[in-house]
Amino acid sequence: MKTLTKEQYDFYVEHGYLHLPGVVPEHVLDLVRGVLSRWVDRLADTWTADGLITDTREDLDFWRRLVVLWADAGNPKYSRSPRKEVVEPDTHRALSDPALLDVAEDLLGTDEISVHGVFNVRPKLPSQHWTNTPWHQDAQYRGISPHVHVPTFWFPLQDVDEDYSCLGVEPGYHNGKLFEPYEDETGFLGISPEDRKQFKGHPVRMKAGDLLCFTSLTPHHAYSNQTDRVRWSLDVRYQATDSIDPEIEQETIGFVARSNDPGRLESFDQWYAKGWKERGW
Numbered sequence: 001m002k003t004l005t006k007e008q009y010d011f012y013v014e015h016g017y018l019h020l021p022g023v024v025p026e027h028v029l030d031l032v033r034g035v036l037s038r039w040v041d042r043l044a045d046t047w048t049a050d051g052l053i054t055d056t057r058e059d060l061d062f063w064r065r066l067v068v069l070w071a072d073a074g075n076p077k078y079s080r081s082p083r084k085e086v087v088e089p090d091t092h093r094a095l096s097d098p099a100l101l102d103v104a105e106d107l108l109g110t111d112e113i114s115v116h117g118v119f120n121v122r123p124k125l126p127s128q129h130w131t132n133t134p135w136h137q138d139a140q141y142r143g144i145s146p147h148v149h150v151p152t153f154w155f156p157l158q159d160v161d162e163d164y165s166c167l168g169v170e171p172g173y174h175n176g177k178l179f180e181p182y183e184d185e186t187g188f189l190g191i192s193p194e195d196r197k198q199f200k201g202h203p204v205r206m207k208a209g210d211l212l213c214f215t216s217l218t219p220h221h222a223y224s225n226q227t228d229r230v231r232w233s234l235d236v237r238y239q240a241t242d243s244i245d246p247e248i249e250q251e252t253i254g255f256v257a258r259s260n261d262p263g264r265l266e267s268f269d270q271w272y273a274k275g276w277k278e279r280g281w
């Protein structure tokens with residue numbers, strides 16, 4: 001094991017999730033905060049160009065600025081889980097940080113590791129129902145196989161609890177079936193009310209710097225954001241490079257982040273050139 005204890009690894013295998021306090025380094029949180037601040041700057045510029053706002057509110061801090069801009073702009077639609085819009089060198093740096101790859105190596109049992117192309121940042125505004133992630137399994141989404149081990153890594157940029165949109169997980173289902181995808185009223189895919197009737201729900205309260213890992217079959221959801229600030233988070237998946245299906249990879253566009261063969265590693269430019277410019281999402 002590179003970084004996990006045997007107890008931590010066994011917990012993940014038994015329960016399908018693992019909460020790791022304090023493993024996301026401050027510099028990774030800083031990188032992600034920078035990427036997201038630039039995304040807000042671009043959004044503010046778009047809303048200014050569209051005539052929705054006249055003040056880009058640079059006086060406000062990272063946690064409040066988008067809340068105020070969005071209200072000033074008259075609540076326009078914005079991307080609830082930007083991906084393509086945040087593909088930049090600092091995102092590549094954050095996703096391939098050794099601290100995250102060490103955990104991935106322990107969970108995957110290999111040091112040939114790729115960042116999966118499905119990653120998201122989540123600017124979750126207060127009381128926004130359409131950003132409320134319903135109960136789901138990640139493998140219900142296209143591009144994430146239920147048959148290959150693709151652990152999700154989720155971390156918040158601030159402390160989170162049930163009022164500040166922490167995640168809830170349902171342990172014990174990860175060795176079972178993939179639930180029939182159900183179209184939730186938010187537009188997200190999820191697990192139907194009938195199928196989730198038995199769930200008890202286990203909230204995972206976290207501090208900035210904590211990491212939550214879970215399998216692609218582990219049911220999970222997010223509590224709503226009842227604060228007056230944005231809940232910022234990032235989720236990313238890792239996969240053994242040799243388990244990648246080229247058909248799926250073509251759709252999702254990840255990159256090789258750790259390898260014994262330096263020639264296999266993919267830089268930001270190589271990752272970007274794999275099709276990010278052309279794709280629509």
Ligand SMILES: O=C(O)CCC(=O)C(=O)O
Nearest residue numbers: 122133138154222233235
């Ligand atoms: O951040 C959220 O609200 C949901 C995250 C999630 O469902 C995921 O990472 O799969």
